[in-house]
Amino acid sequence: MSTNHNNHAALAAAFNKDEPRVEWHDQTLWWVRKKRDIAAAKVPDWEALRDTASRIKDNVLSNLSGYLRQFEEEAIRNGITVHWAADATEHNQIILSLLQKHKVDKMVKSKSMLTEECHLNEFLHENGVEVIDTDLGERVVQLAGEPPSHIVLPCIHKKKEEIGEIFHEHLGTPAGNADPQFLTHAARLHLREKFLTRRVALTGVNFAVAETGEFVVCTNEGNADMGAHLADVHIACMGIEKIIPQRRHLGVFLRLLARSATGQPITTYSSHFRRPRPGQEMHIVLVDNGRSVHLGRKDFRNSLKCIRCAACFNTCPVYRRSGGHSYHTAVAGPIGSILAPNLDRSKYADLPFASTLCGSCSNVCPVKIDIHEQLYKWRQVIVQEGNATAGKKAAMKAMNWVLSNPSVYHGAGRAGRWFMLNAPFTVNNGLNAWWRQRDMPVAPKQSFGEWYKKNKH
Amino acid sequence: MTKHRVGLFIPCYVDQFYPQVGIATLELLEKFGCEVVYPPNQTCCGQPMANSGFEHLTTGCNDLFIKNFSEFDYIVAPSGSCVLHIKEHLHGSDIPKKMYELVEFLTDVLKVDSLEASFPYKVGLHQSCHGQRGLGLAQMSELMAPPFSKPQQLLDLVKGIELINLDRVDECCGFGGTFCVAEEAVSVKMGKDRVADHIHHGAEVITGADMSCLMHLEGILRRQKSDVRVKHIAEILNSQIKA
Amino acid sequence: MSSREKILSAVAANQPAPRELPPLPSAAPAAESAQGSAMPADLDAQFIAVLESIGGEAYTVSGFARIGTILHEKFPAAKRVISNCPQIQPFAEAASASEDPHTFEDVDLAILPAHFGVAENGACWITESQMLHRALPFITQHLALVIHRRDIVADMHQAYDRIALLESAVAPYGFATFIAGPSKTADIEQSLVLGAHGPISLTVFLLDEQLSDAGFF
Numbered sequence: 055m056s057t058n059h060n061n062h063a064a065l066a067a068a069f070n071k072d073e074p075r076v077e078w079h080d081q082t083l084w085w086v087r088k089k090r091d092i093a094a095a096k097v098p099d100w101e102a103l104r105d106t107a108s109r110i111k112d113n114v115l116s117n118l119s120g121y122l123r124q125f126e127e128e129a130i131r132n133g134i135t136v137h138w139a140a141d142a143t144e145h146n147q148i149i150l151s152l153l154q155k156h157k158v159d160k161m162v163k164s165k166s167m168l169t170e171e172c173h174l175n176e177f178l179h180e181n182g183v184e185v186i187d188t189d190l191g192e193r194v195v196q197l198a199g200e201p202p203s204h205i206v207l208p209c210i211h212k213k214k215e216e217i218g219e220i221f222h223e224h225l226g227t228p229a230g231n232a233d234p235q236f237l238t239h240a241a242r243l244h245l246r247e248k249f250l251t252r253r254v255a256l257t258g259v260n261f262a263v264a265e266t267g268e269f270v271v272c273t274n275e276g277n278a279d280m281g282a283h284l285a286d287v288h289i290a291c292m293g294i295e296k297i298i299p300q301r302r303h304l305g306v307f308l309r310l311l312a313r314s315a316t317g318q319p320i321t322t323y324s325s326h327f328r329r330p331r332p333g334q335e336m337h338i339v340l341v342d343n344g345r346s347v348h349l350g351r352k353d354f355r356n357s358l359k360c361i362r363c364a365a366c367f368n369t370c371p372v373y374r375r376s377g378g379h380s381y382h383t384a385v386a387g388p389i390g391s392i393l394a395p396n397l398d399r400s401k402y403a404d405l406p407f408a409s410t411l412c413g414s415c416s417n418v419c420p421v422k423i424d425i426h427e428q429l430y431k432w433r434q435v436i437v438q439e440g441n442a443t444a445g446k447k448a449a450m451k452a453m454n455w456v457l458s459n460p461s462v463y464h465g466a467g468r469a470g471r472w473f474m475l476n477a478p479f480t481v482n483n484g485l486n487a488w489w490r491q492r493d494m495p496v497a498p499k500q501s502f503g504e505w506y507k508k509n510k511h
Numbered sequence: 512m513t514k515h516r517v518g519l520f521i522p523c524y525v526d527q528f529y530p531q532v533g534i535a536t537l538e539l540l541e542k543f544g545c546e547v548v549y550p551p552n553q554t555c556c557g558q559p560m561a562n563s564g565f566e567h568l569t570t571g572c573n574d575l576f577i578k579n580f581s582e583f584d585y586i587v588a589p590s591g592s593c594v595l596h597i598k599e600h601l602h603g604s605d606i607p608k609k610m611y612e613l614v615e616f617l618t619d620v621l622k623v624d625s626l627e628a629s630f631p632y633k634v635g636l637h638q639s640c641h642g643q644r645g646l647g648l649a650q651m652s653e654l655m656a657p658p659f660s661k662p663q664q665l666l667d668l669v670k671g672i673e674l675i676n677l678d679r680v681d682e683c684c685g686f687g688g689t690f691c692v693a694e695e696a697v698s699v700k701m702g703k704d705r706v707a708d709h710i711h712h713g714a715e716v717i718t719g720a721d722m723s724c725l726m727h728l729e730g731i732l733r734r735q736k737s738d739v740r741v742k743h744i745a746e747i748l749n750s751q752i753k754a
Numbered sequence: 755m756s757s758r759e760k761i762l763s764a765v766a767a768n769q770p771a772p773r774e775l776p777p778l779p780s781a782a783p784a785a786e787s788a789q790g791s792a793m794p795a796d797l798d799a800q801f802i803a804v805l806e807s808i809g810g811e812a813y814t815v816s817g818f819a820r821i822g823t824i825l826h827e828k829f830p831a832a833k834r835v836i837s838n839c840p841q842i843q844p845f846a847e848a849a850s851a852s853e854d855p856h857t858f859e860d861v862d863l864a865i866l867p868a869h870f871g872v873a874e875n876g877a878c879w880i881t882e883s884q885m886l887h888r889a890l891p892f893i894t895q896h897l898a899l900v901i902h903r904r905d906i907v908a909d910m911h912q913a914y915d916r917i918a919l920l921e922s923a924v925a926p927y928g929f930a931t932f933i934a935g936p937s938k939t940a941d942i943e944q945s946l947v948l949g950a951h952g953p954i955s956l957t958v959f960l961l962d963e964q965l966s967d968a969g970f971f
Contacts, residue, residue: 067696076700082944084679091652097874099779100655109776116773119766132928138758190950191941207941214943234945242951249951250859266926276892276937276952283889283929284855294761302778302918305910308932309874319804319875320910320934323892323952329928331888342761350768369653371683375700408694410687410701411562413644417653430562437564450565457523457560458571460552467527487692491699492730495528502526502533506549510537 062408066376079211080374086207087368089317090418096319097309107306108422111359114297115349121264121297122340128267129338132329137339142172145341149174149256149289150181152337156287158183158254162245164271164278165189166258167205167362168291168341170384171397185256186248188277190241197224203378205385206315206364211377245277255281259292259338260361261307265300268328269338272311272321279325288330290338294345295358307361310420314365348396353431357392359421366415366425372408381405388415392428395436403441406432464503471497515620516546518583520576522590523555525722532722535745536589536613542749543621550579556588558596562688566600577604585620589613589745591642591721598646612646613745614720618661624668629751631671635714636662637705637728638681639721648720652681662720662744669747675712682708686727702731710739717741779911797873797906798960805876808935809948810956814903818842821959825863825898828957832862832896838886839867839900855889864894864953868933869920870905871958872913877934878958879913881920881927888929892937897953899933903960 070076094100114121126136139145145168153161161178163169163185175185175196187196191208195201197220202208209217218232227240257278262269269290271278282288298307304324312318330336349355367373367387378386383394383402391409394402406429415425436442442450456466473480474497482489500508517540521533540547557572576597580586586609588594594612601607617623638660642648649660666672685691685701692698706728709717717732717739719725725741732739755763802812815821818841826845829835836858837846842865849858858864866885868878878899885891907913913932921927937952948954 063694063696066694070696070700073700077704080704085944094655097655103779106776106779109773112773113775116770118769119762122762122765138756138761140757140760144757188951189941190939194941207944209941210944212943214945217942234942235947237942238939238947238950242949245951250856274938274940275950277950279892279931280889280951283887283892294765299775302911302914305914306778309910316940318808320872320877320932322808322935322937323931323933324877325929325931326927327929328926331928340761342757342764346761346764346768349765349770352770355768355770371685371701372694372697375697407564407690408697410640410683410685410690410698412640412683412687414640414651414653414681414683417644417651433562433564434566438567442564446563450560450563450568453560454565454568454571457555457557458575460554460575463523463554467523471527487695488730490695491734492702492727493733495726495729498528498530500530502521502530503549503551505530505534506537507551510549 060382061404062376062380062382063404065380065382066408069377069380070375076375078213079377082210083368083374086316087418090314090365090368093313093317093319097313103306103310104420104422107310107420108359110298110303110306111421114299115295115355115358118294118297118349121299122294124264125262125267125297128265130267132267133336134267134330135335135337137337139339139341139343141343145172145291145339145343146174146177148339150178150183152287152289153178153183153254156254158287160184160252161254161256162186162188162248162252162281162285163256164258164273164281165192165208166256166291167385168258168293169256170201171343172341186245186252188245188248188281189273190238190275193241193245194220201379201384203386204364204367205362211379249280249284252281253285254287254289255285256289256291257282259290259296260311261304262292262297262338263301263304264297266328268301268326270304271325271327272308272323274318274322276323279323282327283331285334287335288327288337290327290336292338292340294340294342311361311363314363314418314420344397348393351396354392354396354428356423357389357425357428359423360389360393361421363420365418365420369414369418371412371414372410376408381408388425388429389423392425392432395432399436399439400441403436406436464501467501471501514544514546515585516548516583518580518586519547519549520553520556520580520586520588520593521549522588522593522722524726525589528726529722529743532589532743532745535743535749536587539613539617539745539749540587543617543623548583553579556593556596557600558593559688561596561600569600573601576601577606580606584609585616586610587613587616589720589722589743591639591646591648592723595641595645612642612648612720614642614648614661614665615646617748618664623665626665626668626748627751628668628748629670630747633673633675633713633715634666634747635675635677635709635712635717636666637684637717637719637724638662639719639724640681640683642720643681649681665748666718666744669750672747675709675714677708677712679708684724684727686723691727698727699731702727706731706735706737706739710737714739718744718747720744797908798903800873801871801876801906802960804874805935805958808876809938810876810935810958812958812960814960814962817961817963821865821898821900825865825957829863829896834861835863835865836861836886836890836894837865838884839865849886853887855887855893858887858890858893861890861894863896863898864890865898865900866891868899868901870907870913870916871901872910872932873906874909875934877932879917879930879932881930883927891931891933892952894953896955896957897933897936898957898959900959900961903962
């Protein structure tokens with residue numbers, strides 16, 4: 055377990071120093087959860103739809119190699135160039151090569167969590183390429199020099215006054231203007247110039263259809279389309295798990311995605327890309343980066359069913375009160391906490407513990423990933439592989455000894471209660487993390503066991 | 512009435528800090544005609560260690576549990592999280608099939624439909640997560656499915672009780688086992704928000720089926736010097752048994 | 755071994771045991787009229803209600819003259835209006851499909867046909883050949899779409915059945931999209947703003963006469 059401050063507990067504690075801000079963050083995201091509930095209630099067969107989506111994804115995982123081959127064949131037939139990247143480094147290099155081939159050093163990019171995972175922007179920047187993120191929230195955090203804190207609502211952690219300041223500094227909007235309408239319009243003008251002048255556009259992929267070799271990109275803003283249809287080169291990046299078998303399956307996923315994410319019946323645009331425009335190049339980069347390894351983990355492979363809706367983020371009481379940056383990884387929240395340990399076990403060993411295992415996440419997940427059960431299982435793996443602190447190991451061993459021996463347990467209980475009653479300062483002090491903001495329970499004179507022995511036996 | 516012979520499991524922290532909950536549970540079960548036996552050498556279900564990633568250290572607890580409780584046809588505990596843990600993680604025994612949380616035992620096995628209980632207070636019901644989502648004690652707000660609530664079903668039988676509404680009917684309290692100290696800041700904030708929801712709606716007493724949640728909320732209430740008390744549902748259902 | 759081989763063999767080695775595809779939800783039953791034929795009356799009312807709730811506007815019209823009048827009133831300041839509906843001329847310019855999309859940068863209003871609407875979410879399905887250029891439905895400041903009032907399906911399952919039918923009749927699209935309302939964002943403190951990078955407004959016309967099918971596929 056990481057002992058530096060880059061762990062969820064420390065970062066969340068820092069986040070909680072500003073209690074009104076935590077409440078604002080929590081209320082905002084709870085509202086998104088409520089919008090999801092309202093939208094889901096309007097779909098009569100919602101739970102059956104989740105089940106269908108889950109089973110489609112189960113089928114996909116069980117035949118992923120076949121579907122990948124089929125998709126590649128169809129895509130190539132459609133005139134799309136298909137690239138395969140084993141890891142983040144290869145992914146980044148492929149994109150740089152395409153840019154260099156076309157002698158381009160400026161590009162626009164619409165939302166792709168995969169490119170966050172691969173740290174594409176930093177890599178391209180180091181290699182002299184300017185990348186403009188065109189999703190409004192992504193552009194805000196890009197200008198602020200921060201990663202997104204939510205995979206659907208990238209700057210949900212930022213107040214409008216802060217966004218106003220960022221736009222004042224970088225876009226020249228009037229100081230003090232925090233009106234969302236005004237700021238959005240300023241972004242529209244600022245980014246329109248980029249769309250019109252950039253020759254290469256990169257997009258993410260929400261779904262890729264094996265049957266037809268097409269892929270779908272969903273946005274509300276229209277930025278993916280503005281970029282792609284004006285560019286000479288359209289590069290689409292996707293994790294290999296984003297394949298679905300048949301086009302008609304999109305009916306299931308497009309009914310679930312936006313309702314789960316934001317409470318909308320569908321995103322404004324659900325764009326189906328099948329062939330490049332005449333004279334345009336269309337590329338798709340299929341990325342592994344640990345997914346094939348994860349696929350082999352019986353207990354954890356279901357996390358590959360994820361459609362990146364973030365419903366689990368919005369419902370998670372811990373995420374709402376700690377913010378995405380506390381997870382120190384590209385994809386935060388409950389799903390991130392079961393994906394990240396696959397990428398780096400010790401760096402992300404803290405994440406499966408950033409949860410009370412309440413189970414809310416698993417029950418909003420449109421593809422029925424058993425998130426809270428995987429959190430529990432990752433804890434076992436992490437400890438077994440030696441990533442628990444020495445202190446925690448010792449405490450658990452002691453607890454095991456006490457709880458496996460009734461007489462020791464009874465003695466320890468009596469002793470603990472004696473100290474609480476007669477020398478409370480030994481327990482009520484700064485070393486006791488419970489006691490910082492909560493009173494200890496009142497110690498009774500006798501335990502239930504002692505009462506029973508006296509009164510019932 | 513069939514006399515059920517019940518093995519009573521009292522969670523470790525209830526045993527040590529809230530014996531009155533154990534007493535209320537026992538009296539309630541006897542009142543409904545059960546022969547209740549408390550094996551004296553029980554300790555803990557092992558959940559605190561398992562949830563911390565130390566499942567491999569729970570064999571001692573598990574063996575002790577099996578030794579103490581195998582003989583019973585019914586094992587009842589006033590704790591949703593302990594019962595869920597046993598049901599999901601105790602292997603090599605048929606105990607999981609015989610294990611019941613108190614509320615579900617009352618509604619599903621004893622089929623309690625009336626109570627001689629009186630509790631004339633405004634009460635907020637906290638739906639503990641493991642009991643609700645894990646054992647199905649009540650419908651969860653995440654699912655598009657018909658509402659039901661076994662704890663509420665029982666509380667509705669108590670004379671004089673007034674159940675309050677909440678803004679968030681099933682948000683986690685933040686206890687979460689060792690989470691309560693390992694992620695103290697978030698844990699406390701979650702608890703404070705739960706408490707605020709209940710107080711906002713006028714609760715005089717907060718109840719639920721899990722004393723761990725209530726212990727956490729009580730710690731916050733007492734630190735706030737609040738008059739609001741916590742009471743395990745067993746205590747409310749058993750109230751007025753003694754004059 | 756190329757990355758492609760590495761990835762495919764790793765995936766094949768690690769994928770779990772086969773799991774069957776589930777059946778898809780059956781089509782929502784259409785309301786029957788007294789004569790026994792399916793009546794879409796509820797569907798277009800639902801379509802309009804949902805579209806309006808997501809920031810779009812809808813008009814049910816008897817013909818293109820009416821469309822021209824309404825748009826003229828709504829967008830009096832529109833300087834450059836382009837259409838792919840022949841009947842809408844001379845109100846709108848008929849641009850050629852092969853132009854460089856950058857030349858559409860100053861289009862104020864584009865009027866395009868779409869194939870059908872989806873009642874459950876207020877979306878319209880439009881394919882490339884209806885767009886004049888892929889960029890046009892996005893680069894225009896305001897967008898108007900025209901569908902036939904009877905061409906509204908209940909849900910997305912029916913939508914994809916319809917898309918498959920359309921494809922069997924004509925060449926497969928190279929690009930197509932569902933458009934549901936104007937472009938929008940709520941990225942700034944969850945405040946909904948209509949008009950992000952795509953059109954600031956969307957108006958859908960539901961025609962109740964047959965659309966001429968020249969050049970619409």
